[in-house]
Amino acid sequence: MVVIGAGPYGLSVAAHLRAAGVPVRIFGEVMGSWRHAMATGMFLKSTPDATDLSAPEPGGRLSDFRRLHGESELTELTPIPCDVFVRYGQWFRHRYVGDVDPARVVDVDRGPSASGFVVGLDDGRQLAAAAIVVATGLNGLACIPEELLRLAPEGPGAGALVSHTSHHSDLSRYAGQRIAVIGGGQSALESAALLHEAGAHVQVLVRDRRVRWGSVPQPDRPWPQRLAQPASPLGTGWTLAAVCRAPGGVRRLPVAARLLLFRRALGPSGGWWLRHRVEDVVPVRTSCRVIRAEASDSTARLDLTGPGGSERLTVDHVLAATGYRLDIDALAFLAPALRRGIVCVPGSKAPRLTSMFETSMPGLYVTGSLAAPMFGPMMRFVAGTEYAAARVARDAARWVAA
Numbered sequence: 001m002v003v004i005g006a007g008p009y010g011l012s013v014a015a016h017l018r019a020a021g022v023p024v025r026i027f028g029e030v031m032g033s034w035r036h037a038m039a040t041g042m043f044l045k046s047t048p049d050a051t052d053l054s055a056p057e058p059g060g061r062l063s064d065f066r067r068l069h070g071e072s073e074l075t076e077l078t079p080i081p082c083d084v085f086v087r088y089g090q091w092f093r094h095r096y097v098g099d100v101d102p103a104r105v106v107d108v109d110r111g112p113s114a115s116g117f118v119v120g121l122d123d124g125r126q127l128a129a130a131a132i133v134v135a136t137g138l139n140g141l142a143c144i145p146e147e148l149l150r151l152a153p154e155g156p157g158a159g160a161l162v163s164h165t166s167h168h169s170d171l172s173r174y175a176g177q178r179i180a181v182i183g184g185g186q187s188a189l190e191s192a193a194l195l196h197e198a199g200a201h202v203q204v205l206v207r208d209r210r211v212r213w214g215s216v217p218q219p220d221r222p223w224p225q226r227l228a229q230p231a232s233p234l235g236t237g238w239t240l241a242a243v244c245r246a247p248g249g250v251r252r253l254p255v256a257a258r259l260l261l262f263r264r265a266l267g268p269s270g271g272w273w274l275r276h277r278v279e280d281v282v283p284v285r286t287s288c289r290v291i292r293a294e295a296s297d298s299t300a301r302l303d304l305t306g307p308g309g310s311e312r313l314t315v316d317h318v319l320a321a322t323g324y325r326l327d328i329d330a331l332a333f334l335a336p337a338l339r340r341g342i343v344c345v346p347g348s349k350a351p352r353l354t355s356m357f358e359t360s361m362p363g364l365y366v367t368g369s370l371a372a373p374m375f376g377p378m379m380r381f382v383a384g385t386e387y388a389a390a391r392v393a394r395d396a397a398r399w400v401a402a
């Protein structure tokens, strides 16, 4: 078995496979996305009870890690720093997974026999695998709108006129510069706060009419309130509670309902604990669209439209907090023939999956965000590892036994 990726999903699947005695190789940097694709100083938006990796036995929760290390218990009112979560992932790896090979997978293709795969690594090694679990998260899926991409003909990045939030692990490089942050979700708002605190001159440009903020958790809610708005790992409310309780039920919904749920269940919003660092601190323009962007010397000129009409904004850098597109074709390490053989959810470029997360290509499994159009929004979050990991591991193990 080969697991590609050593983030929350890859580690959780690998832990279950190792516990079942299945020979497995895991590739990727342990908690790599949390170390390099999120800026220093960021916090998780999730609450501690929605942040556990899936272990094959009791004792692997975030709270267990904290207790064993003599660290104080986290509550709903304690935002979790990303570096705490990284240390938890590293501890989980030692405890349940063992060896992880940091090499990157650059090629996956069908093997010479009808079944099985050949996996190519960035250091030139090749190996055979009976089955593959893709757990590469949002890597390679960052999305920057076309009009902004024109600012960086050589490609977006921290040193270009436009970058995506996933390009940054340290935003302090922009101290003293004029930065436009595009987007109205957590990434945009938290990046804006960090940029401001590092001494940059930030403006946030939001397409929606207003910025939404999460509400402060109330740990001891009276029962009528709990009944009206049940709690779930993704927040309160019946819809969220239902999709978290029954991802398998979500999978059985008609495609149109599933995609609607996927697009609407969790709109962009900022964490409650971030509000005081942004509201009345960082200028935020709502109902604002960038209709044109052009590079001029070393600055970016943005033509904006909004309720007050059109306007031009000149900045030193544009930070696109414009999310990710779930597109199996963007996984460049899958051979083109393999990608072509993967049936997608109609109306999307995300793979259609069995109840055990297997694609239409036998032996090829997909977890994490790319599974969200099938199993619902929980798969976009760490909380989904509990549902996914044991299932994937149980089903994938049959390829090794075969």
Ligand SMILES: Cc1cc2nc3c(=O)[nH]c(=O)nc-3n(C[C@H](O)[C@H](O)[C@H](O)COP(=O)(O)OP(=O)(O)OC[C@H]3O[C@@H](n4cnc5c(N)ncnc54)[C@H](O)[C@@H]3O)c2cc1C
Binding pocket: 004, 005, 006, 007, 008, 009, 010, 011, 027, 028, 029, 030, 031, 032, 033, 034, 037, 038, 043, 044, 045, 046, 050, 051, 103, 104, 105, 106, 135, 136, 137, 138, 139, 187, 333, 367, 368, 369, 380, 381, 382, 383
């Ligand atoms: C800014 C931001 C904040 C977030 N906050 C939260 C939050 O508070 N709570 C929450 O639940 N979720 C949050 N998420 C979503 C989060 O990304 C997922 O919940 C979680 O990381 C998914 O785990 P994963 O294992 O699927 O992917 P990742 O954590 O992205 O792990 C991917 C792994 O794949 C490896 N990899 C990638 N490509 C290759 C390759 N070609 N070869 C080998 N290895 C490869 C990487 O090195 C990494 O080890 C956030 C996302 C972002 C962008």
